[in-house]
Amino acid sequence: MEQIQFKGFVVEEHEDRFIRSIKTRSISDLPENDLLIKVRYSSLNYKDALSASGNKGVTKKYPHTPGIDAVGTVVASDTAKFRENENVIVTSYDLGMNTDGGFGQYIRVPSDWAIKLPEEMSMKESMIIGTAGLTAGMSVFRLTEHIKPEHGKVVVSGATGGVGSLSIAILAKLGFNVSAISGKKEEHDFLFRLGASEILDRKDFEQENTRPMMKTSFAGGIDTVGGSILDNIIKSTQPMGVVTCCGNVASANLNLTVFPFILRGVSLIGIDSQNYPMEHREIVWNKLSKDWKPDNLMKVCTEISFAELSDNIDLMLDGKLNGRTVLDLEA
The missing domain is CATH 3.90.180.10 (Medium-chain alcohol dehydrogenases, catalytic domain)
Structure with a gap:
């Protein structure tokens, strides 16, 4: 050996x-x-x-x-x-x-x-999903504990990346109306094929907004990049909405007040894909191999x-x- x-x-x-x-x-x-x-x-x-x-x-x-x-x-x-x-x-x-x-x-x-x-999953499928898809699955799992499709639109940042693209595909399969944040115009067709219903310009979310809250636009969101984009998603989330976060490529800092949390009841849930408990990993992998497996x-x-x-x-x-x-x- x-x-x-x-x-x-x-x-x-x-x-x-x-x-x-x-x-x-x-x-x-x-x-x-x-x-x-x-x-x-x-x-x-x-x-x-x-x-x-x-x-x-x-x-x-x-x-x-x-x-x-x-x-x-x-x-x-x-x-x-x-x-x-x-x-x-x-x-x-x-x-x-x-x-x-x-x-x-x-x-x-x-x-x-x-x-x-899982028996329902091929080896290749498991690596298309991989850590990115598992992170997306964890994010969707936590989001759907609180948010249903009838509650309104959900937004996904870093939409063309691994976590973002798979989050869109899973959410769309579950019947959600998904808004994708992207700065890549050449990838719009790709995002629509994944199941996004609209594409929002990343520049509109990258700008620092000093207002403590913004007009409500989303029932929830999955943020993969952090920074001002996460700030603005939280500020735009409707009462009792939920936002998950799993990345910090834009910034590890949050620049916002507590008002979205105490005046609207918004929840921010962190996703730790590296050391996520195995019992919960098994639940998510099982879902990804069956009902949550993207058709595309x-x-x-x-x-x-x-x-x-x-x-x-x-x-x-x-x-x-x-x-x-x-x-x-x-x-």
Whole structure:
């Protein structure tokens, strides 16, 4: 077993530069954990792009193999929880951050990080969903605990990104009237195909508004970017509405008063996709494999090979990707 060799995408630090390459690795290079998995698919996330660029806030030590998502087959198990030849999904926790991740053909992880692949879901579908879709699912799950389609429009920011696009697709399937916030005019057709009923210009939400509250426009919202966009969504949410937040690419700061919360009863719910409890993950994955699985799932996916991975990382950092990018580790 220790002699098995495999391909992996490796990021190495050389003085002030970070070099990416495809290298041959060995099972013995992997950390000691109780579950060895042969990876079939992974997916590209913004956190992976940061890790592959030498961001020490994501990955502390190099050389390193990113990939916070993985699906594959159990090769060896030291736990009764999983058997050999079972198909499993691993997302988030420390995978791909400081533990070698899904951009390698094998991973070795704690069994507590893994979940059985639902029977109704293919391996590829699970990685189109991945951490982004799980985050979207968590957001929808918390939102729909309080908001129903008849309550009014819901708004989604970062609409062309992984979390945003899948949130739109899930909400539309559930019958919601979805407003998508985007600054990319060239992606309007893509957003309408996902199920958005209207597209709102990102510039209108990026501007700082000093008013404590704004005209009510939404029953709820899913924010993926933070900053002024989140401020303005909260200020525009109707009484007893709910907004979830899961990102801070625009800013980690909120600049607003308590008035939306104490005068309108608006609720702000944070989504922690990295350490979300496994019992709740199982609920969300089950929903995503059945009633919540977007009908147009394949339309939000671009499939790539190892050879295309580095270029796609650069495109992601430049904000030039939409939907989900899935890595086929056998291509």
